[in-house]
Amino acid sequence: MFPWLLAFSCESWFTLYWGIIVNCKWNPVDFKTYPENVDKRFPDLPNVDMFVTTADPVLEPPIITVNTILSLLAVDYPAEKLACYVSDDGCSPLTFYSVVEASKFAKLWVPFCKKYNIQVRAPFRYFLGDSDQPSNANYKANSEFQQDWLKMKAEYEVLTRKIEEAARKPIPCDLTGEFADFSDVERRNHSTIVKIILEHKEINSDHVVPDLVYVSREKRPKQPHNYKAGAMNVLGRVSGVMTNAPFMLNVDCDMFVNNPQVVRHAMCQLLGCPSEEIAFVQYPQVFYGSPRDDPYGNQFVAVFHYIGRGITGTQGYFYAGTGCFHRRKVIYGLWPDDVDEAPKHTSINGKLVDETALRKEFGNCEEFINSAAQALKGKQGAFPKNLSNSLEAACEVASCNYEHGTSWGTKLGWIYGSTAEDLHTGLVIHNKGWNSTLHALEPPAFMGCAPSGGPEAMTQQKRWATGLSEILIGKNSPIFSTMTTNLQFRMRLAYLWILLWGLRSVPELLYATLPAYCILTNSRFLPKVEEGAIWIPIAIFVTYNLHNLREYLKIGLSVRAWWNNMRMGRIAATSAFLLGLFSVILKLLGISETVFEVTQKDQSSDGDDNNPTKFTFNKSALFVPGTTLVLLHLISLLALPLRLQSPFRGVQGVGLGELFCSLWVMLCFRPFLTGLFEKGKYGIPSSTIFKSAALATLFIHFCRS
Numbered sequence: 001m002f003p004w005l006l007a008f009s010c011e012s013w014f015t016l017y018w019g020i021i022v023n024c025k026w027n028p029v030d031f032k033t034y035p036e037n038v039d040k041r042f043p044d045l046p047n048v049d050m051f052v053t054t055a056d057p058v059l060e061p062p063i064i065t066v067n068t069i070l071s072l073l074a075v076d077y078p079a080e081k082l083a084c085y086v087s088d089d090g091c092s093p094l095t096f097y098s099v100v101e102a103s104k105f106a107k108l109w110v111p112f113c114k115k116y117n118i119q120v121r122a123p124f125r126y127f128l129g130d131s132d133q134p135s136n137a138n139y140k141a142n143s144e145f146q147q148d149w150l151k152m153k154a155e156y157e158v159l160t161r162k163i164e165e166a167a168r169k170p171i172p173c174d175l176t177g178e179f180a181d182f183s184d185v186e187r188r189n190h191s192t193i194v195k196i197i198l199e200h201k202e203i204n205s206d207h208v209v210p211d212l213v214y215v216s217r218e219k220r221p222k223q224p225h226n227y228k229a230g231a232m233n234v235l236g237r238v239s240g241v242m243t244n245a246p247f248m249l250n251v252d253c254d255m256f257v258n259n260p261q262v263v264r265h266a267m268c269q270l271l272g273c274p275s276e277e278i279a280f281v282q283y284p285q286v287f288y289g290s291p292r293d294d295p296y297g298n299q300f301v302a303v304f305h306y307i308g309r310g311i312t313g314t315q316g317y318f319y320a321g322t323g324c325f326h327r328r329k330v331i332y333g334l335w336p337d338d339v340d341e342a343p344k345h346t347s348i349n350g351k352l353v354d355e356t357a358l359r360k361e362f363g364n365c366e367e368f369i370n371s372a373a374q375a376l377k378g379k380q381g382a383f384p385k386n387l388s389n390s391l392e393a394a395c396e397v398a399s400c401n402y403e404h405g406t407s408w409g410t411k412l413g414w415i416y417g418s419t420a421e422d423l424h425t426g427l428v429i430h431n432k433g434w435n436s437t438l439h440a441l442e443p444p445a446f447m448g449c450a451p452s453g454g455p456e457a458m459t460q461q462k463r464w465a466t467g468l469s470e471i472l473i474g475k476n477s478p479i480f481s482t483m484t485t486n487l488q489f490r491m492r493l494a495y496l497w498i499l500l501w502g503l504r505s506v507p508e509l510l511y512a513t514l515p516a517y518c519i520l521t522n523s524r525f526l527p528k529v530e531e532g533a534i535w536i537p538i539a540i541f542v543t544y545n546l547h548n549l550r551e552y553l554k555i556g557l558s559v560r561a562w563w564n565n566m567r568m569g570r571i572a573a574t575s576a577f578l579l580g581l582f583s584v585i586l587k588l589l590g591i592s593e594t595v596f597e598v599t600q601k602d603q604s605s606d607g608d609d610n611n612p613t614k615f616t617f618n619k620s621a622l623f624v625p626g627t628t629l630v631l632l633h634l635i636s637l638l639a640l641p642l643r644l645q646s647p648f649r650g651v652q653g654v655g656l657g658e659l660f661c662s663l664w665v666m667l668c669f670r671p672f673l674t675g676l677f678e679k680g681k682y683g684i685p686s687s688t689i690f691k692s693a694a695l696a697t698l699f700i701h702f703c704r705s
């Protein structure tokens with residue numbers, strides 16, 4: 001009876017979850033934008049502030065950040081309308097040095113890109129592959145282009161070399177002059193550093209480079225800094241007092257602009273009809289240089305295609321943290337209803353507000369309050385202006401006490417309390433009734449790195465599961481807020497699809513263990529082979545998988561990609577998601593806080609024995625559940641011939657169904673099976689095997705009693 005009940009509960013869960021997925025995919029939406037028309041309709045294009053966040057010069061090599069910045073500075077949009085803000089949570093002189101050097105190169109690179117209409121404007125991708133010949137077919141024959149190209153390539157090599165050399169030294173450069181602020185700073189204990197690196201004076205020239213500002217917000221050991229959400233809020237305020245553009249683009253340090261037209265495309269959506277309700281435009285995360293067929297199941301191509309476009313058909317896709325254009329006033333807490341008030345009054349959260357109220361919400365900085373009032377009324381910041389005049393205000397709003405007693409991180413800005421601050425912030429926006437869009441461009445708008453390697457990929461998935469579970473049980477949860485928010489019913493289900501990732505680990509793990517339990521205890525949860533009813537689970541299993549496979553093949557993905565994603569889905573759910581759920585339970589019990597672990601960005605291979613598709617392991621607890629599962633199934637399968645005379649006739653004891661399920665689990669966890677016998681990074685460390693063996697023994701003991 002027990003196995004059957006357990007199987008029934010798991011199956012019910014999977015059915016419910018399947019229903020939620022069908023809801024997500026139901027009406028997919030695509031957009032077609034015509035950026036060439038946007039200039040005609042809106043001759044005075046709005047300003048855009050662009051944000052880049054970086055946190056650690058080792059995990060996120062500055063050359064990657066620098067390329068992202070260069071690609072942003074070079075986008076195809078009037079440069080005098082753009083400003084780029086870099087947040088450095090590592091407070092690293094190396095990062096600052098690299099950005100300063102890059103800004104010198106940008107003065108050559110930006111005009112070059114615009115003159116020859118270069119497609120990929122991140123130099124490390126542009127110069128990739130071609131040895132000493134430009135590959136731009138249009139200009140190949142043009143000798144001027146040839147010369148410029150060679151010069152640019154040489155200059156870029158100088159830049160890379162400088163950054164590499166600086167990285168090798170304990171201190172990248174003399175900490176004098178501009179760099180003096182970095183002498184005796186500690187990463188978690190320092191005051192604010194704001195540096196204006198580039199500031200344009202002229203307008204309407206092909207040689208203008210957008211403004212570039214470096215920000216390292218104040219950090220003190222005892223003050224929570226709220227990870228990326230905290231950094232984004234500081235960027236929001238610093239840009240508010242400096243340039244106050246009505247739109248903000250935010251990218252992670254590894255996400256370069258791959259389609260230089262992207263800002264114009266985004267403006268088509270944000271300025272075009274009836275789109276005042278569109279709060280943000282999200283671009284799919286697309287990854288470069290990742291191994292083929294998505295061996296770690298973290299490239300999400302099919303997810304963006306089916307679920308992403310589907311959710312866009314309801315209230316709009318989620319905010320995914322990078323590659324997203326926000327409306328500043330929405331980030332400042334504006335509700336869709338407030339828009340009508342906009343030009344005359346300032347109103348947030350459905351209420352007209354005066355200056356004292358604004359102070360309460362936004363904090364005590366005169367300049368910022370003024371700029372926020374302007375932004376909420378929908379006025380464009382005055383441009384150009386002298387950025388250095390706002391330096392003092394910028395430092396003030398970047399200090400760690402600034403948010404004390406305000407609504408930052410709770411009602412407005414990037415929302416705190418979850419390591420998935422992106423989903424959380426998007427949810428608070430959708431809760432107010434705003435819409436959003438997901439826009440798949442060809443060529444892709446942005447490209448970034450997906451972590452490769454078992455530990456990196458699993459850590460990332462664990463962080464997501466943690467953050468998502470934190471939102472699920474938090475006060476903005478779509479479950480608890482049914483009455484009080486404007487979230488549409490189907491959007492609520494869509495949020496559940498993602499927020500349930502952590503909880504999903506429980507039924508997945510139980511169901512993956514069940515076949516082993518049945519074999520060990522001679523019980524069953526499936527009908528016998530000779531019973532007609534066996535065809536029901538077989539039919540469901542076959543159609544479900546074939547349908548999934550067809551989805552992959554239809555968008556040009558391979559059978560292997562399908563298999564890898566399916567397999568990694570099981571592995572991540574039973575290990576990373578499970579541990580994510582655990583860390584939230586620990587947080588609830590007040591035992592430990594959840595942390596944002598930054599993912600390693602370096603894509604270069606580290607040795608000759610590197611096989612990027614082969615699963616790697618380390619000592620982390622992340623690999624214990626998977627190893628235990630594999631050991632359990634191994635033991636139960638090995639014990640089979642010893643204890644049973646004729647399992648294959650299915651007359652009594654173990655049935656073929658259970659046996660098949662056990663083999664299927666083993667197939668899904670094959671990387672773990674081979675990991676048991678391998679050495680080095682491809683093998684499971686013996687300490688992990690030991691822990692897992694102990695757990696497996698305990699389980700077998702439980703089966704026996």
Ligand SMILES: O=c1ccn([C@@H]2O[C@H](COP(=O)(O)OP(=O)(O)O[C@H]3O[C@H](CO)[C@@H](O)[C@H](O)[C@H]3O)[C@@H](O)[C@H]2O)c(=O)[nH]1
Pocket residue numbers: 053054055056060087089226227228231251252253254320321322419420421422460463464467596597598599600
């Ligand atoms: O204290 C911190 C921690 C992180 N970051 C930045 O946050 C970004 C994302 O971090 P990363 O380690 O690359 O995380 P990913 O898992 O790749 O990021 C995905 O998931 C995150 C939420 O978990 C989102 O914030 C990201 O936008 C989304 O791309 C990077 O630019 C970091 O520099 C900070 O600025 N401060």
Ligand SMILES: [Mn+2]
Pocket residue numbers: 252254448449599
């Ligand atoms: Mn990332």
